Amino acid sequence: MSPVTVGRVAAAVYKESVRDRVPLSMVFFAGVLIAASIFLSQLSAGQDVKIVKDLGLATMNLIGLLISVFVGTGLVAKEIERRSIYAVLSKPVTRSTYLLGKYCGLLLTLASNLAAMAVALYLVLGYFAIATPLPANSTRPPHVDPWLLLPLALLFVQLMVTTAAALFFSTFSGPLLTVLFTLAFWVAGHFGGDLRDYGRVVDSPIAAGVARALYYLLPNFGGLDVKNEVVHGAALDAAAITAAVAAAVTYAVALLGAAAAVFERRDLK
Amino acid sequence: MLAIETDALSKDYLVGFWRPRPYRALHDLTLAVEHGDIFGFLGPNGAGKSTAIKLLMQLVFPTSGQARILGQPLGDLAVKRRIGFLPENPSFYDYLSAEELLTYFAGLFGIPAAERAARVASVLDRVGLGAERRSRLRSYSKGMVQRVGIAQALINEPDVVFFDEPMSGLDPIGRREIRQLMLDLRARGTTVFFSSHILSDAEALCSQVAIVAQGRLVATGKVSELLSEDQHGWEVVVDGLPATALPQVGARARACTLVHDGRHLLEFAPGDPAELVRLMTEAGGRIVSLHAQRETLEAFFVRRVAAAAVRGAAEP
Numbered sequence: 001m002s003p004v005t006v007g008r009v010a011a012a013v014y015k016e017s018v019r020d021r022v023p024l025s026m027v028f029f030a031g032v033l034i035a036a037s038i039f040l041s042q043l044s045a046g047q048d049v050k051i052v053k054d055l056g057l058a059t060m061n062l063i064g065l066l067i068s069v070f071v072g073t074g075l076v077a078k079e080i081e082r083r084s085i086y087a088v089l090s091k092p093v094t095r096s097t098y099l100l101g102k103y104c105g106l107l108l109t110l111a112s113n114l115a116a117m118a119v120a121l122y123l124v125l126g127y128f129a130i131a132t133p134l135p136a137n138s139t140r141p142p143h144v145d146p147w148l149l150l151p152l153a154l155l156f157v158q159l160m161v162t163t164a165a166a167l168f169f170s171t172f173s174g175p176l177l178t179v180l181f182t183l184a185f186w187v188a189g190h191f192g193g194d195l196r197d198y199g200r201v202v203d204s205p206i207a208a209g210v211a212r213a214l215y216y217l218l219p220n221f222g223g224l225d226v227k228n229e230v231v232h233g234a235a236l237d238a239a240a241i242t243a244a245v246a247a248a249v250t251y252a253v254a255l256l257g258a259a260a261a262v263f264e265r266r267d268l269k
Numbered sequence: 270m271l272a273i274e275t276d277a278l279s280k281d282y283l284v285g286f287w288r289p290r291p292y293r294a295l296h297d298l299t300l301a302v303e304h305g306d307i308f309g310f311l312g313p314n315g316a317g318k319s320t321a322i323k324l325l326m327q328l329v330f331p332t333s334g335q336a337r338i339l340g341q342p343l344g345d346l347a348v349k350r351r352i353g354f355l356p357e358n359p360s361f362y363d364y365l366s367a368e369e370l371l372t373y374f375a376g377l378f379g380i381p382a383a384e385r386a387a388r389v390a391s392v393l394d395r396v397g398l399g400a401e402r403r404s405r406l407r408s409y410s411k412g413m414v415q416r417v418g419i420a421q422a423l424i425n426e427p428d429v430v431f432f433d434e435p436m437s438g439l440d441p442i443g444r445r446e447i448r449q450l451m452l453d454l455r456a457r458g459t460t461v462f463f464s465s466h467i468l469s470d471a472e473a474l475c476s477q478v479a480i481v482a483q484g485r486l487v488a489t490g491k492v493s494e495l496l497s498e499d500q501h502g503w504e505v506v507v508d509g510l511p512a513t514a515l516p517q518v519g520a521r522a523r524a525c526t527l528v529h530d531g532r533h534l535l536e537f538a539p540g541d542p543a544e545l546v547r548l549m550t551e552a553g554g555r556i557v558s559l560h561a562q563r564e565t566l567e568a569f570f571v572r573r574v575a576a577a578a579v580r581g582a583a584e585p
Contacts, residue, residue, distance in 0.1 A: 005377060008373065008376040008377055009377075011373075012362070012365070012373045015364070015365065015369065016362045016363075016364045016365055019364035019405075020363075020364055082360045083356060083358070083359075083360050084359075084360045084361050084362060086323075086326070086328055086354070086356035086359070087354065087355075087356060087359060087361065087374070087418070087421055087422075088374075088377070089326070089327070089328060090326045090328075090349065090352070090353075090354035090356075090431075091349060091374060091377040091378060092346045092347075092349040092350045092377065092378060092379075093349075093377055094346070265330065267282075267328075267329040267330060268323070268328040268329060269282065269323075269329060
């Protein structure tokens, strides 16, 4: 596998997807939503900046997920459906290289879009820092809080796994099923704790066993969600976050490996 | 060494959702394509032409049999560097321009950055794409996309190029330009393998053809050899035949038609053409043209495909 070829495929994906109106309109929508939080925050005296931060991070979460699922689906499933993949795979490119290039290109797109949304959020927070500065002796987190970048970075890690899942599903199913599978994967990934503890609330050992198996099979995005802690200035568990990141990266690599194995022998009819 | 060779290449697809069963799209295809030929791969819609090309491109994998391109097994990256491919009804990336797409593909071939711009401009010129090369592909007509498809197949100056229905979507001028382009490629030593069901293109271009129907090879060989055995007479156009000579000449001909002012079209049974020339000259006529009446590729194709359909229907 040639890293140069991976880079070339990734660059083409990036160029194509940043020009596509779908992710652009999503980022625009996120910008509008973040700006609108200025007005929403007026409804809750004293909590305005918290609301802006909460709403901003939640919006970025949603938009990131949508880009990951819908653009990720288009990476392979739509290329097969539209048959644009034929010309690329007739070039001196292995299927695994193509797949990895697609993946890296979408991660680059996601990173750019998250960065654009982060700039929008910080601009709004900057406005609050000027309009309603914190008292000098305040124990609250600062308005323009650099720690907000941590939940953003962890969101990116979640999206790495979700995009790898979208790619994996698209190697053996059509665009619609890939979207459904990936959304289900994302939702299930946020209920890891519930799956783990399911055995405590049900009597059926089979149901408890299935839930436990799913808990081990699916990623646990709970450990990568520190929005509340950062917004409220709570303490963070560095070791737990590091472990969650390592597990997520391992999971993404495993998904990519599985996707490559399936895709290598797939007939592209 | 042959440019392309296939040996009993077969492909089954699974059809049916609840109870999938194999459907044989291609049966034991054995072909040999010489270097520098324009090889026409002909057949009606659904005959298995695209399946065969997809097998050669490793987009689908054979159920049985094998194939080699330039003496190497399929999928070899070194061979892929030397081949070009135009898919049927090609589709590319909506938000890239033709220039950007070709620059991307040139990069995949490892063409040095310094050469890419010139190479891209050169192939786009060859397929007749003008200033619109900088517009995004989503704004292109079907014919323009087809031209981009042909250009991308030539970006690496391939030794062997596969065109799947290259004339699709092109107007008559475009078709003539692509025919000329294929002849130019052959003149440079490139092997051109193209699938089509437009037989006039094949007849005008190909040194060899293969005809497939219902997934089976029904005929292959040089066009001249396939059709020569079916020659069924001579056609002579002659000017100035005196009225007095007409009964004598007409008696020898199978048909005699007055075309216009003193020009006659005469059809003769197979025989020595020198004797016909002598007959016309002695009768006082001036020969304008003398053609062997042969079955056209179209008639040959229709006959073979119909026979294959009858055989297919008779099989259990």
